[in-house]
Amino acid sequence: MDACRGEIMKDYKILKNSYFDSVTLMSTTVTLKKELKLKELVMFMGTDMNKDMIKSVGLYHESLDEAMPNDLMLAVELDEAFPNWAEEVVARLSSSKSKSSDEKTVYKTINQAYEAIEPNIAVISVPGLYAANEAFKALEKNMHVMLFSDNVSVEDEIALKDLAIKKDLLVMGPDCGTAIINGKGLCFANQVRRGSIGLVAASGTGLQEVTVIIDRFKGGITQAIGVGGRDLSEKVQGRMMLKGIDALDQDDDTKVIVLISKPPHQTVLDKILKRLETVKKPVVLCLLDAHVEKTPKHVHFTSTLTDGAIKALELVGLDTPDLLSFDKTLVDTINTYQKAFTNDQKYIKGLYCGGTLTAESLSVLRPYLKGVTSNVAKKDEEKMKDPMKSSGHNLVDLGDDIFTQGKPHPMIEPAIRLDRILHEAKLKETAVILLDFELGIGSHDDAVGITLEALVDAKKLAEKDGRALAIVAYVCGTDKDHQNLESSEKRLKDAGIIVAKTNAHAAMIAQELVKGVKA
Amino acid sequence: MSHNILSIDKEIFQAFVLHGARVAGIYKSTMHISLQETILTLGDRVGFGKHHIVCKEKIPFSELDYKVGDDVKIENHILTIASHQFIIHEAAIIEYKPFDRIYTLNQKSYQCLKALREMIEKDHDQNLFRFPKDNPWLKYQFEKIQVFLAAPGLPSALSILGLGMGLTPLGDDILTGFILGLQAVGKTLPWIPKLIETAKIKTSQLSYQNLKDTYDRYYPNIFIDMMEGVFTQNDIEKAKAILNLGATSGAGILTGFIYGCM
Numbered sequence: 131m132d133a134c135r136g137e138i139m140k141d142y143k144i145l146k147n148s149y150f151d152s153v154t155l156m157s158t159t160v161t162l163k164k165e166l167k168l169k170e171l172v173m174f175m176g177t178d179m180n181k182d183m184i185k186s187v188g189l190y191h192e193s194l195d196e197a198m199p200n201d202l203m204l205a206v207e208l209d210e211a212f213p214n215w216a217e218e219v220v221a222r223l224s225s226s227k228s229k230s231s232d233e234k235t236v237y238k239t240i241n242q243a244y245e246a247i248e249p250n251i252a253v254i255s256v257p258g259l260y261a262a263n264e265a266f267k268a269l270e271k272n273m274h275v276m277l278f279s280d281n282v283s284v285e286d287e288i289a290l291k292d293l294a295i296k297k298d299l300l301v302m303g304p305d306c307g308t309a310i311i312n313g314k315g316l317c318f319a320n321q322v323r324r325g326s327i328g329l330v331a332a333s334g335t336g337l338q339e340v341t342v343i344i345d346r347f348k349g350g351i352t353q354a355i356g357v358g359g360r361d362l363s364e365k366v367q368g369r370m371m372l373k374g375i376d377a378l379d380q381d382d383d384t385k386v387i388v389l390i391s392k393p394p395h396q397t398v399l400d401k402i403l404k405r406l407e408t409v410k411k412p413v414v415l416c417l418l419d420a421h422v423e424k425t426p427k428h429v430h431f432t433s434t435l436t437d438g439a440i441k442a443l444e445l446v447g448l449d450t451p452d453l454l455s456f457d458k459t460l461v462d463t464i465n466t467y468q469k470a471f472t473n474d475q476k477y478i479k480g481l482y483c484g485g486t487l488t489a490e491s492l493s494v495l496r497p498y499l500k501g502v503t504s505n506v507a508k509k510d511e512e513k514m515k516d517p518m519k520s521s522g523h524n525l526v527d528l529g530d531d532i533f534t535q536g537k538p539h540p541m542i543e544p545a546i547r548l549d550r551i552l553h554e555a556k557l558k559e560t561a562v563i564l565l566d567f568e569l570g571i572g573s574h575d576d577a578v579g580i581t582l583e584a585l586v587d588a589k590k591l592a593e594k595d596g597r598a599l600a601i602v603a604y605v606c607g608t609d610k611d612h613q614n615l616e617s618s619e620k621r622l623k624d625a626g627i628i629v630a631k632t633n634a635h636a637a638m639i640a641q642e643l644v645k646g647v648k649a
Numbered sequence: 650m651s652h653n654i655l656s657i658d659k660e661i662f663q664a665f666v667l668h669g670a671r672v673a674g675i676y677k678s679t680m681h682i683s684l685q686e687t688i689l690t691l692g693d694r695v696g697f698g699k700h701h702i703v704c705k706e707k708i709p710f711s712e713l714d715y716k717v718g719d720d721v722k723i724e725n726h727i728l729t730i731a732s733h734q735f736i737i738h739e740a741a742i743i744e745y746k747p748f749d750r751i752y753t754l755n756q757k758s759y760q761c762l763k764a765l766r767e768m769i770e771k772d773h774d775q776n777l778f779r780f781p782k783d784n785p786w787l788k789y790q791f792e793k794i795q796v797f798l799a800a801p802g803l804p805s806a807l808s809i810l811g812l813g814m815g816l817t818p819l820g821d822d823i824l825t826g827f828i829l830g831l832q833a834v835g836k837t838l839p840w841i842p843k844l845i846e847t848a849k850i851k852t853s854q855l856s857y858q859n860l861k862d863t864y865d866r867y868y869p870n871i872f873i874d875m876m877e878g879v880f881t882q883n884d885i886e887k888a889k890a891i892l893n894l895g896a897t898s899g900a901g902i903l904t905g906f907i908y909g910c911m
Contacts, residue, residue, distance in 0.1 A: 147674070147717065155814040156787075172786065175818060177811025177852050183789050199811060199853045257768050260886065 139209075142191045143216040144176065145202040150223055158223055164580065166218055170207035173219070175199060240264060244271045253316055254303075255279055261304065262286035269293050269301070276316050277303025277358065284365050287358070291369040300377070301370060306356035307334035307572075310341065318541060320570035321610035325350015327442050328384035330374030332357050332391040333418075335484030336435055338568060338606055339633055340390055340416070343439035345608045347450045352384045353377070362394035362402075371398075372405055379409050386445045387413045388438060392489055393420040393508075403429070414441045418486070419493045419508075435490050436634040453631050454638055463628060464642050467561075470598035475561035478640045479554040480504075480525035481547055483540040483577075484606070484633075487566045488527040491637035498641045499523045505530050520554055525564070541568050544577040548584040555588035555599055562600045562640045563588065566633060569607025569615060578605065578618040586625050600643050602628045604636040653705040654728060654737045656697045659744040661689065662723065662737070670721040672730060673854070674816075680710045680730075681855060682721050688858045698869035699745040700862055702728075704735060747866035748873060751835040752880035754910060761883045766907045768889070769900060786814075794823055798908050801827065803840035810844065811852035815898075821848070821856040822901025825863050829902070830909020832866060833876050875906065 150158075155173045163171050172189060174180035176197025184190045189205045197203045206215055237243035240252055252268035254261055258281025265275045265282075269290065277290075282304035294301040302309050308331070309316045313324050320338055322345035329351060331337035337354055344351060355377070357370035371389065378384045387409065394402065394417070403422075406413055406429050413429045415422065416438030422431045430445070432438045440450050456464070478499070482488040488506045495502050496512075504525035505517035517526050517533070528540045528547055540546050544567070554560050567577045574580065585601055592599035603622050607615040619629050630636030664684055674681035679692035687700060693708065695701040719731045728735040752758070790812055797805040797820075806827075809820030824844065831837060845864050848857045862868070871891055878887030891906075892899040 150815065174786075174814055175811070175816065175853055177818065179793075179808065179810060179812035179820065179851070180818070183786065183812065186789065187785060199851065199856075200816075259764065259768065263886075 139207070139211065140189065140191065141206050141208065141215065142193050143204040143219075144194065144197045145204065145220065147200050150202065155223075158219075162219060162222055166212070166215065167209070168206050168212075168215065169209055170205075171219070172203070172205045173223075174203050176201040176203045240267045240271065240273075244273070249273060251276065251311065251316075253278060255317075258282050258304070262290060265290050265301065266293070269297060269299060272297060272299065274300040274311075275302065276309055276356070277301060277306055278317050279303070280305035284360065284363075287360060287366055288369070291361075291366065291373075295369065295373055300355060300373065302356045303358040305360070306358045308337045308354070309356040310351060310354040312353070315571045318568065318570060318572035319354070320345070320606070320608050321612075322608055323348075323350040323610075324352065326352060326383060326385040326446050327388060328352040328378035328381060328386070329354040329388045329390065330357060330371055330378065331355070331389070332359055332361050332371065332394075333486040335566075335568060335606065336390045336416075336418070336486035336490070338484070338570065339435040339487060339490075340388060340439045340442070342606050342608055343436060343450075343453070343632060344442060345610075347443050347448055349443045349446060349448050352381060359392075362391050362398045364395040364397060368394060368398040368402055371402060375402070375405055375409060379411060385411060386442050387411055388416060388442045389413065390416045390435065390438060390486075392418050392486070412445045414438050414445070418489050434494060434634045435486070436632040439632075454635050456639070456642070460628070460639070464639065467598055467600045467643055468646070471561050472558070472597050474558040475597060476644065477559050478502075478523050478525075478562045478564055478644055479520060479557075479560050480564035480637075480640070481550055481554065482525065482527050482564075482566050483529055483544060483547070483568055484566050485527045485529050487604075487606070487633045488525050490633055491564065491640075492525050494634050494637040495523070495525070495641055498645075505532075520557060520560075522559075526550075541573045541577075544574050544580050548581065551581070551584045551588050552591065555591045556595075558595070558597070560592075560599065562602060562643045564636060564640045565601065565603040566636070567603060567605045567607075567618065569605065569611040569613040569618065571612075573613070576613060576618075578613075578621055582621055582625055585622075585627060589626060600628065600640075601626075602630060602636050602639050602643070604630040604633045606633065651727075652708065652733070652735045654702060654735050654741045655705050656701070656703040656741055656743055657728075657737060658699045659742050661687075661700070661702075662742050665721070665723040665728070672715055672717050672719040672721060675710045675715050675717060677709060677711050678707065680715065682730075683854070684721075688855045690855075696869040696871045697743075698862070699867040700858055701869060745867060748868045749866065750876075752833050752876060754834050754880075757883040758880045759911070761879050761885055761888065762907050762911055764885055765879070765888060765903060766911075768885075769904050769907070790819060794820065794904075797823065797827075798904075801838070801908070803843060806840065806844050807847060807851075810848055811856070816853050817856045817859060817898050818852065819901045821852055821860060822898045823905040825859050826902035826905025826907075827909040828860070828863050828905075829868070829872055829876075830906040830911075832863075832909075833880065833906075834910050836909075872902075875903070879910070 159171050177199045184205055194203050251274040253276045254264045255278040258279050261279035261282050265277055268275050290301045307318045310319050320342050322341045327344055327349055341351055341354055355374040360366055361370050362368045378387045407426050415429055416432045425431050430441050432441055436453050443450050480491055492504045502523040503512055503514040505514045506527045507513045554563055589599050605618050609615050622629050630639055670682050670684035673683040679690055682689040689700050689702055691702040693704050697703055715731055721730045726737045793809050797809050812818050812820030845861055848860045875888045875891045878884045891903050
């Protein structure tokens with residue numbers, strides 16, 4: 131093992147005639163670097179061009195000269211001695227190889243899958259240009275459709291939904307990220323118990339947040355139907371929301387219906403309210419940022435996801451504690467931060483993975499914070515001029531297209547948020563960093579773990595500059611999610627992060643922290 | 650238990666009988682066999698082609714008792730590898746010939762290529778392209794690939810030959826697709842033979858085999874389907890089936906193909 135550049139050590143290994151596919155190598159490199167705390171790890175076939183590439187970053191060693199094009203070269207940079215690193219890497223590569231040999235049957239077309247197993251639902255995630263075509267094929271085979279793809283034209287969306295209604299099927303989407311059908315989570319969803327609350331939502335993380343809170347207080351769900359963010363627009367006229375209401379109204383297991391959306395177009399809202407008049411079950415109408423003057427008696431309007439979930443639980447006879455209250459420890463913590471903030475520290479910087487959670491926070495903070503802006507805002511005066519640049523009170527949805535071009539969504543790869551966290555921490559004006567973490571299927575296996583180091587560094591950066599930086603986080607997940615909710619929250623708390631009970635609670639804590647500060 | 654061979658090239662069959670071969674690599678659903686200087690791929694989903702041996706049954710090679718270096722031989726129309734036997738029916742011995750069709754690039758096929766290029770650049774997310782390009786290793790690869798695609802020539806081609814992580818590095822997939830694209834529309838470039846000659850020592854054996862087969866016009870069916878999809882049927886769906894090939898190979902080949910044609 132070579133020691134150079136102070137304490138950094140380098141080591142090398144050649145695996146003769148070894149082949150792993152490039153995606154396995156790439157993703158294993160990312161994981162192993164993190165897990166084994168390797169400063170750098172490269173794994174490439176022993177071709178001259180790859181040797182040049184390794185040379186270009188100063189990681190090459192003459193021992194790699196022996197590598198032939200059919201061999202795999204491993205090179206590593208370490209901060210601490212780790213004699214068995216190569217064995218660890220090989221073991222991990224072998225396990226991912228054998229893992230991938232647990233091969234499931236892959237069908238290349240919808241028709242092939244239909245002929246083989248006759249599914250009744252198709253989840254479609256192909257480039258938008260082709261998505262409608264695939265969805266039509268699925269509908270023709272009498273399958274419900276979950277359309278994860280975006281960039282589907284509004285005309286196609288309307289045609290698909292009309293065909294589905296005609297065939298008594300659902301089209302969830304386009305751009306639908308969350309659904310739970312007969313207990314099965316699709317795309318991004320949390321593990322929640324089954325019960326008697328049915329939901330229809332034009333919002334992915336909004337649906338996750340409400341189902342998570344319902345589960346946390348012993349409630350359960352029958353179905354959670356996503357409809358896609360554009361369903362309640364003037365053009366689409368809430369076709370699937372109305373269809374979803376009908377489906378849940380007819381479902382004997384569903385005792386309470388919850389509808390979730392950002393504000394619908396007025397004509398759509400009128401249609402929904404009219405339809406709700408004939409629904410026989412109690413309904414919670416959770417519309418962020420909307421104002422509804424008059425609703426039928428059995429329809430309960432709420433404007434935050436937390437309130438929506440609490441109301442639904444109440445309607446099925448389950449109590450919840452006050453999820454928006456502050457206990458004494460929290461009040462003390464807030465007071466301590468308030469005293470420690472410098473005169474420059476005035477602003478809240480929300481860095482979100484969930485779009486609807488960003489919108490909910492905006493809705494919660496708007497009455498209290500003058501000049502709060504966001505890239506999910508609809509009102510011109512609230513829109514962030516440049517979401518890449520921080521200025522004043524900002525709530526940034528990092529899942530926005532401008533952040534995800536060529537990159538995975540932050541719920542899949544939260545690492546894209548790390549640089550921004552550190553950037554905000556360096557700003558003298560930052561008082562509070564507000565974060566969300568989503569657990570559940572589809573989301574990163576350890577979103578908290580991957581972010582923790584950056585959070586600790588952010589606090590240290592501020593401290594070095596004579597500032598106390600408050601970080602408030604909310605973990606949207608259940609105790610049944612594979613990422614382990616308890617451990618996720620504990621690690622955050624241990625790192626000095628304030629952990630909120632719900633997303634709205636997190637926003638309120640942030641607001642309280644900067645209360646009295648003159649912006 | 651015996652398996653059945655659906656396709657083996659006649660020339661390869663004869664070389665097997667004369668020389669025998671050895672197992673060179675064992676994977677989950679395919680196996681590489683080294684026959685003299687040639688690498689053959691055995692599996693049920695490898696596509697019909699000169700250097701592919703297609704078997705009828707899906708075989709989990711990596712879970713069975715095969716070892717690298719095992720003898721592979723053909724006697725009495727039975728291919729034997731370790732304790733496993735594959736029956737070769739007469740109809741499975743096929744004389745593969747170079748694909749000699751040349752296509753015309755017209756408005757429709759041009760639009761089809763354009764749509765595919767757009768998809769690769771913007772939407773395709775099943776492979777290396779989905780990783781952030783600011784990753785230093787990918788940045789290095791994609792910068793060199795961009796240089797080649799902007800100015801294809803021997804120096805830029807050699808700078809991506811063997812460049813990439815897997816056994817068929819991304820750079821080679823791009824080159825394979827590029828040569829395929831050129832040949833599809835009846836073009837050639839004087840430096841391609843030198844590239845193929847260099848590939849013999851500068852990249853993995855399998856990748857060299859793919860490049861040489863492409864240059865010699867021994868195309869697997871999936872290549873022919875892609876060309877037919879673009880040029881004859883103007884069917885993007887058919888053309889993009891190539892994306893199912895390997896982990897990154899399909900997207901690399903398609904990228905190179907688009908630039909080769911256009």
